[in-house]
Amino acid sequence: MVVEGRAPDPREARSADEFVALLRMLKDASGLTFRELSQRADAVGDVLPRSTIANMLGRTSVPREELLAAFVRACGCGPAEVGDWLAVRKELAVHGRRSATAGSGSGDRAEEEGAAGAAGDDPADRSARPSSAPPAGPDPARRRRVRIVLTAVLLAVVLAAVATTVVLIGGDGGRPDTRSATGPVAGRTVQIRSVHSGFCLSEERGSDSGRLYQVRCEQETIPGFSLRPLGEGVWRIATDHPVYGPGCTGIWNGLEDDGAPLQDQECGKRDEAEQFRIEPVGSPVEGYRIRPVHTRLCVGAERYSKERGAELVQTNCAGEKKSLFSFDPVVTGAAGG
Secondary structure, three states: OOOOOOOOOHHHOOOHHHHHHHHHHHHHHHOOOHHHHHHHHHHOOOOOOHHHHHHHHOOOOOOOHHHHHHHHHHOOOOHHHHHHHHHHHHHHHHHHHHHHHHHHHHHHHHHHHHHHHHHHOOHHHHHOOOOOOOOOOOOHHHHHHHHHHHHHHHHHHHHHHHHHHHHHHOOOOOOOOOOOOOOOOEOOEEEEEEOOOOOEEEOOOOOOOOEOEEEOOOOOOOOEEEEEEEEOOEEEEEEEEOOOEEEEEEEHHHOOOOOOEEEEEOOOOOHHHHOEEEEEEOOOOOEEEEEEOOOOOEEEEHHHOOOOOOEEEEEOOOOHHHOOEEEEEOOOOOOOO
């Protein structure tokens, strides 16, 4: 219950913009400053930095669940009211993703139908269609032309298959990446590449879980990663998400289990579970192990998978050579920048 003023009803929101506007109203109704909200959150075990609050209230997208819950609790809302805010947030997030997908699909279909219609109405296209009259008889010259065309088509298919094989061998997964590994450098924006699979770490587009998966390094990976030294060989893997802003990579909820997922979320909530030892392996160096400080396990793809889309998890270090990474610098304007 908000004391200073009437708490807005989140169910009045019909869009992400309206939802964030109601959050600003909730903050104003509470009569609390950013500092006071942060202190109230800290008193109950939530992490709510002042900069994160300002960033959240200045955006036009719904915040992540845990951030939203911490904020509305700090504003004075009880469990039932927190549940209402979370329910509306989930509905808006799902609706937004569906709308984006539907819009993209309908546009593609319209373009395809338009192209098909244009081709069907072209007089030149109609004149090129075969006649319904039966053939007059075998034509040796025509047979020779057919053989030449079939040979050319077969050659093109073979060349395409060879080119595809070359691409797959060159780092699109399925084989170890033979490129040299780059170590951590403080403050530099990087793509984190698995030496084992040749894929890079990224969140799924449109997802708000923060979980990380293997994707092609050629595409834009999100969030942007950079490294912050904490001393004695320990690093923080900082993130910059295009929607949610600054954050940190860590093990989901600080779990110690083998198989716990790697996740991007707000900094400070998981303590040593968002601190990592980054250790070189081999001489010359073949790659770098990423080891959560709180467990000393290793980060790797689930079941050491080489497949695109495999989730990154905390796992045992028995398959050490399958859990090596490179921190490839991102050139301005390239993927992940």
